[in-house]
Amino acid sequence: QQQVKQSPQSLIVQKGGISIINCAYENTAFDYFPWYQQFPGKGPALLIAIRPDVSEKKEGRFTISFNKSAKQFSLHIMDSQPGDSATYFCAASKGGNTGKLIFGQGTTLQVKP
Amino acid sequence: NAGVMQNPRHLVRRRGQEARLRCSPMKGHSHVYWYRQLPEEGLKFMVYLQKENIIDESGMPKERFSAEFPKEGPSILRIQQVVRGDSAAYFCASSPEPLNEKLFFGSGTQLSVL
Numbered sequence A: 001q002q003q004v005k006q007s008p009q010s011l012i013v014q015k016g017g018i019s020i021i022n023c024a025y026e027n028t029a030f031d032y033f034p035w036y037q038q039f040p041g042k043g044p045a046l047l048i049a050i051r052p053d054v055s056e057k058k059e060g061r062f063t064i065s066f067n068k069s070a071k072q073f074s075l076h077i078m079d080s081q082p083g084d085s086a087t088y089f090c091a092a093s094k095g096g097n098t099g100k101l102i103f104g105q106g107t108t109l110q111v112k113p
Numbered sequence B: 001n002a003g004v005m006q007n008p009r010h011l012v013r014r015r016g017q018e019a020r021l022r023c024s025p026m027k028g029h030s031h032v033y034w035y036r037q038l039p040e041e042g043l044k045f046m047v048y049l050q051k052e053n054i055i056d057e058s059g060m061p062k063e064r065f066s067a068e069f070p071k072e073g074p075s076i077l078r079i080q081q082v083v084r085g086d087s088a089a090y091f092c093a094s095s096p097e098p099l100n101e102k103l104f105f106g107s108g109t110q111l112s113v114l
Helices: none
Strands: A004-007 A010-014 A019-025 A030-038 A045-050 A056-059 A062-067 A072-077 A086-094 A107-112 B005-007 B010-013 B019-024 B031-037 B043-050 B053-056 B065-068 B075-079 B088-095 B109-113
Touching (some): A004 A086, A019 A030, A030 A062, A072 A086, B010 B019
Antiparallel strands (some): A030 A086, A056 A062, A086 A107, B019 B075
8 A cells, every 4th residue: 555656667759759657556645746857876856746736737848647536646748858868756755754755666768869 | 055965876795794875965954864776666765864863764674774863974874784685776865854845865875785
C-alpha cells in the first residue's frame, strides 16, 4: 500500500512531441505528489508538484494531471526537447512531511533530435 | 548560495570496512533526509534528521547503519562492516522545514563495495 507504481520504464520521443509518464498509488493518505528530474551523476531536482485538491497544474511545458478517484497522476512534457532527456521520478508523501517521499521506479526519457 | 554538498562523490570499500558519507545541507536548512538508490530503481527513504535529533529512521536497516546530524558540522551516514549489497548511490536532501516543498538533493555518494 506504500508503493507508487510508475510507467513506462523507458520512453523515446521525437523532438517537439509530447512525453507522458504515468503513476499510480494505493494509499489514499498521500497528500503531496511531486515529480523529480534526474540527470546522470546528479541528484534529483524538483520539477513540479501537485496537491489532491486540484486536478491539473501547469508550469511552462510541464503539466501534472491528477485523478483522485483513480488514484493516478501523470506528467506531460509538451514540445519535448533533447535537453529534457533524463530520468523522471514520480513520488508521494503524506502527513505534511514533503521530505519523506515514496518514489516510483523511474522513467528514462530520450528525446531524439 | 551553495547547494547540498555531499562527499565523497565516490567511495570504494572492501567488505567488512566502514563507510562514512557526509552531507552539508543548504544554508538555513535544518532538516536532512537520506535516501538510497539501487541500480535501475527509485530512491528509497532511509532516515530523517533535524539538528541533534533523529526524527524518523523507519527506512534504515536495523543493523550496521546509523545516522547523525550534530549541532555543528555535516550530517553523517555511517555503514559498518559493509557488504556487497550496500553498493548503491546515497543521496542526501535538505529543506528548511518539513512542510516546505522546497526539497533539495545533493549529487550523491556512489558507494562501491569490493
